[in-house]
Amino acid sequence: VKRLYEGLVYDLDVHHAWDSPQELAPYLSAEWRDHVLGNGRPTLRLQPPGLLWPHPQGTGRRAETYPEGYKRPGSSYELLCEQHLDPLGVERVVLGFDIGMNGALPNPLLAAEIVRAANDWSIAEWLERDPRLYGGLLVAPQVPELAAAEVRRLGSHPKVCQVLFAAHVAGRPFGHPIYHPIYEATVEVGLPIAFHSAGISAGGLGQPAAGGMPGSRLEYHTLAPQATMHDLASMITFGVFERFPELRLLIVETGVAWVPWLLWKLDRHFDALRRESPWVKRVPSDTFRDHVRLTTQPLDESEEVEQLVDVLESFGGMEKVLCFSTDYPHWDTDTLRSVARRLPRAWWDDIFHGNAARHYGWPVAAPAPVA
Amino acid sequence: VGRNGSTTAAAIAGAVDCCVHVTWATPEGFVEYLPAAWREQVAGPTLRGRPTLLPYLMPRSPFEHPTGAYLPEAMPTGALTPEELLARHVEPHGLSRAVLCPIDGLVMPAVPSHFYALEIVRATNRWLAERFLDGADERLAGSILVPSHLPEEAAAEIRRWADHPRMAQVLLGGNGLGRPFGHPLYRPIFEAAAEAGLPVAIHAGGDQLAGSTAHPAAGGLPSFYTDASALAGQSLQTHVSSIVVQGVFERLRDLRVLAIGGGVGWIGWLVWRLNMEYRAKRRETPWLERNPSQVFREHVRVATYPLEAPADPTRTAQLVRGVALEDGLCYASGFPSWDCDSPREVAARLPEGWTDAVLRENAAALYTNQPTEAIA
Numbered sequence: 001v002k003r004l005y006e007g008l009v010y011d012l013d014v015h016h017a018w019d020s021p022q023e024l025a026p027y028l029s030a031e032w033r034d035h036v037l038g039n040g041r042p043t044l045r046l047q048p049p050g051l052l053w054p055h056p057q058g059t060g061r062r063a064e065t066y067p068e069g070y071k072r073p074g075s076s077y078e079l080l081c082e083q084h085l086d087p088l089g090v091e092r093v094v095l096g097f098d099i100g101m102n103g104a105l106p107n108p109l110l111a112a113e114i115v116r117a118a119n120d121w122s123i124a125e126w127l128e129r130d131p132r133l134y135g136g137l138l139v140a141p142q143v144p145e146l147a148a149a150e151v152r153r154l155g156s157h158p159k160v161c162q163v164l165f166a167a168h169v170a171g172r173p174f175g176h177p178i179y180h181p182i183y184e185a186t187v188e189v190g191l192p193i194a195f196h197s198a199g200i201s202a203g204g205l206g207q208p209a210a211g212g213m214p215g216s217r218l219e220y221h222t223l224a225p226q227a228t229m230h231d232l233a234s235m236i237t238f239g240v241f242e243r244f245p246e247l248r249l250l251i252v253e254t255g256v257a258w259v260p261w262l263l264w265k266l267d268r269h270f271d272a273l274r275r276e277s278p279w280v281k282r283v284p285s286d287t288f289r290d291h292v293r294l295t296t297q298p299l300d301e302s303e304e305v306e307q308l309v310d311v312l313e314s315f316g317g318m319e320k321v322l323c324f325s326t327d328y329p330h331w332d333t334d335t336l337r338s339v340a341r342r343l344p345r346a347w348w349d350d351i352f353h354g355n356a357a358r359h360y361g362w363p364v365a366a367p368a369p370v371a
Numbered sequence: 372v373g374r375n376g377s378t379t380a381a382a383i384a385g386a387v388d389c390c391v392h393v394t395w396a397t398p399e400g401f402v403e404y405l406p407a408a409w410r411e412q413v414a415g416p417t418l419r420g421r422p423t424l425l426p427y428l429m430p431r432s433p434f435e436h437p438t439g440a441y442l443p444e445a446m447p448t449g450a451l452t453p454e455e456l457l458a459r460h461v462e463p464h465g466l467s468r469a470v471l472c473p474i475d476g477l478v479m480p481a482v483p484s485h486f487y488a489l490e491i492v493r494a495t496n497r498w499l500a501e502r503f504l505d506g507a508d509e510r511l512a513g514s515i516l517v518p519s520h521l522p523e524e525a526a527a528e529i530r531r532w533a534d535h536p537r538m539a540q541v542l543l544g545g546n547g548l549g550r551p552f553g554h555p556l557y558r559p560i561f562e563a564a565a566e567a568g569l570p571v572a573i574h575a576g577g578d579q580l581a582g583s584t585a586h587p588a589a590g591g592l593p594s595f596y597t598d599a600s601a602l603a604g605q606s607l608q609t610h611v612s613s614i615v616v617q618g619v620f621e622r623l624r625d626l627r628v629l630a631i632g633g634g635v636g637w638i639g640w641l642v643w644r645l646n647m648e649y650r651a652k653r654r655e656t657p658w659l660e661r662n663p664s665q666v667f668r669e670h671v672r673v674a675t676y677p678l679e680a681p682a683d684p685t686r687t688a689q690l691v692r693g694v695a696l697e698d699g700l701c702y703a704s705g706f707p708s709w710d711c712d713s714p715r716e717v718a719a720r721l722p723e724g725w726t727d728a729v730l731r732e733n734a735a736a737l738y739t740n741q742p743t744e745a746i747a
Contacts, residue, residue, distance in 0.1 A: 053655075055652070056652050056653075056654040056655035057651065057652070057654070168590075168591070170591070171591045171592060172591045172592065172594070173588075173590045173591045173593075175594075176594065205591060206589070206590045206591040207586040207589055207590070207591070208589060208590075209551075209586075209589050209605075209609045210578065210585075210586055210587060210588045210589045210602065210605035210606040210608070210609050211546070211551050211578050211585050211586065211605065211606025211607075211608075211609035211610055212546060212548075212549050212550045212551040212552075212554075212578075212584075212585045212586075212606075212609060212610075212613070213549060213550060213551075214551065214609065214612070214613065215550070215551070215553060215554060215613060215616070215617055216616055216617070216652075216655050216656055217652060217655055218616055218645070218648045218649060218652045218655055218656060219551075219609070219612045219613060219616050221648055221652075222612055222641070222644045222645050222648050223589065223605075223608060223609055223612060226588070226589030226590065226602075226605045226608065226609075227589040227590030227591075228590070229589070229602065229605070230588045230589055230590040230591065230593070230598065230602055230605075231590060233593075233597075233598045233601060233602060234593070234594065234598060237594070237595045237597050237598050238594070255640055255643075255644055257639045257640040257643065257693075257694070258636075258637060258640040260636050260679065260681075260686075260690050261604070261634060261636025261637045261640070261679065261690075262601065262602075262636075264634075264636065264679045264680065264681050265600075265601035265602075265604075265634065265636075265679070266597065266601045267681065268601075268677070268679075268680055268710060269596070269597040269600060269601055271438075272436055272437050272438065272596055272597055272600075273595070273597040275437040275438065276437045276595050276596055276597065277595055277597070298644075298647065300639065300640060300643045300644065301643050301646065301647050302639060302643050302693070303643070303664065306693075307639060307692075307693045307694070308639070308643075308693065309693075310689050310690070310692055310693030311636075311639055311690055311693035311694060313689060314686045314687070314689035314690035314693060315686070315690075316686070331651060332647070332651070
């Protein structure tokens with residue numbers, strides 16, 4: 001199978017996981033270790049039971065990504081290299097935990113502890129092991145000052161490239177002033193932030209869908225990006241980017257075809273918005289273009305290729321917004337070829353590496369081979 | 372970027388408007404349609420101070436447009452008489468028909484006092500029929516607002532009005548049950564609508580009541596009118612997904628649903644995503660035998676209001692061509708709300724050649740109980 005695109009590739013959404021919470025043991029503080037590890041066989045899941053709707057195939061992971069012994073997909077570095085990094089020829093990937101909903105555990109202090117241990121685990125076991133691996137820094141946004149402290153603690157590590165928000169339990173989307181101390185810290189350490197879709201879990205105050213609780217996983221997962229759209233709207237309406245002009249945001253795994261709809265709706269409200277939110281100075285779609293990037297996966301599968309291109313071209317400038325991602329090892333992974341064949345060739349360099357390079361301050365060309 | 376639709380007078384004449392917003396100027400003008408006991412509760416004297424509870428007749432959304440939600444001519448309440456509607460909207464745009472939607476009633480099903488909410492809904496339908504339809508200009512048609520929080524009562528309300536010659540559609544707003552409209556709880560409503568041969572319109576914004584179990588937006592509560600209003604289409608997305616996926620159309624093959632108030636740009640994102648999810652998860656919904664996109668195409672129509680409006684209208688045309696099909700959209704104005712669209716404005720933002728279908732033909736096919744000669 002031809003890959004179509006042969007240039008430099010950065011993949012901004014790859015998931016890594018611990019197979020057992022036992023792996024976190026060396027990174028847990030003494031006072032929490034007993035609670036997390038139980039009586040020698042850990043039983044806690046360490047993330048909220050977000051999925052009231054089981055995946056009808058029994059797993060949300062690709063079958064071939066299970067390491068030998070039916071270990072957890074994403075838990076084997078060797079398999080990641082063999083199945084993904086080497087064949088794709090990917091220069092850098094951004095690791096994002098198993099989505100990272102751990103920060104939304106109902107016990108906020110346990111959430112902060114798991115996140116802290118997970119970050120240390122990720123840096124030691126993954127990021128420092130391979131020059132291709134970069135990672136998000138997980139935060140538990142429900143206690144903003146602890147989240148800000150975590151950003152300051154590890155945000156300057158050279159392999160940490162963003163601060164990752166996967167879910168909140170506070171009932172207010174991410175533009176709300178309660179979260180601003182976290183943005184202050186991320187700007188201070190010079191990191192962009194990322195919102196990963198599908199993170200609003202059942203049991204918190206943030207509903208997974210507007211208008212009522214979905215009746216199937218099919219509906220739940222279709223609609224999951226609604227919460228992230230609200231997070232984006234709220235970042236704009238609260239004027240977060242006016243307050244923190246250096247802040248940049250990556251939206252992960254929402255699909256991309258909703259952008260003209262939401263941003264033009266927000267633009268049409270600009271007169272109302274300036275009155276009810278006087279710190280907002282710029283038209284929402286201008287703020288979006290300057291501060292926000294989107295990952296491509298799952299790239300919207302229009303029935304005709306031209307339909308998606310029409311949607312993206314209608315808004316204009318999306319070739320400078322979209323950044324390639326695969327979502328390995330999850331079930332709905334995109335491939336380099338599947339993305340290349342659905343987007344115009346003239347956009348490929350920007351989407352496969354250029355936009356990510358500018359977003360993270362990474363090289364725009366592959367390093368020259370050593371002679 | 373292609374050429375846009377024709378906006379000549381001939382091209383836009385005779386448009387069918389699927390959604391004109393109507394309400395009453397003062398609660399005094401409405402309360403006479405309530406049964407005596409409820410009239411006494413809201414309009415009778417209270418023990419101290421205020422003469423009545425009338426100012427609290429209707430709940431208010433916590434999200435208010437800072438300069439008012441209506442065009443200047445309809446401020447402050449949005450109320451216009453049938454004569455004013457005809458003179459300011461129907462005549463100037465040469466509409467062949469305008470379907471009226473009682474905008475303030477949309478939130479009633481989410482009001483916690485369920486029998487009170489039921490009576491307000493019933494009175495709203497009596498008020499609409501008597502004030503706007505009976506004996507009035509035949510270009511005005513109505514919507515049957517239903518108390519979706521009490522589905523059996525809702526079905527009875529549909530049957531009560533089904534034979535009224537000028538009631539063109541059933542109207543769902545918010546829901547008081549915290550479940551989207553594909554839930555089996557609501558089956559009596561869709562069965563009654565199908566039996567009456569009426570399409571079911573769902574109007575965005577009904578879930579914006581404070582304390583609604585249905586939530587106006589995903590991910591938490593909005594803080595501004597801008598968020599709440601720009602995201603109002605999200606509950607439409609949820610309801611439409613639910614109705615498609617939970618198999619309402621598999622049971623009722625002739626039923627049509629019209630989604631009003633979220634614009635049209637969301638269609639592609641939602642339908643393509645439903646298809647992709649269905650491919651992986653079809654085991655979960657064994658009753659669903661067709662691709663969601665096929666079900667959507669056959670059964671769901673989307674009203675243009677409020678049509679996406681970037682400065683360059685050719686951009687809207689390109690978006691519309693990407694996300695929708697020519698026979699999938701029906702013109703709706705939303706008049707006299709602040710963001711309403713005239714038929715000319717909509718035609719100017721449609722792809723070339725779509726004007727006939729979107730302004731007239733699709734609505735004629737949707738409102739099969741309305742005489743086609745009046746619509747044509």
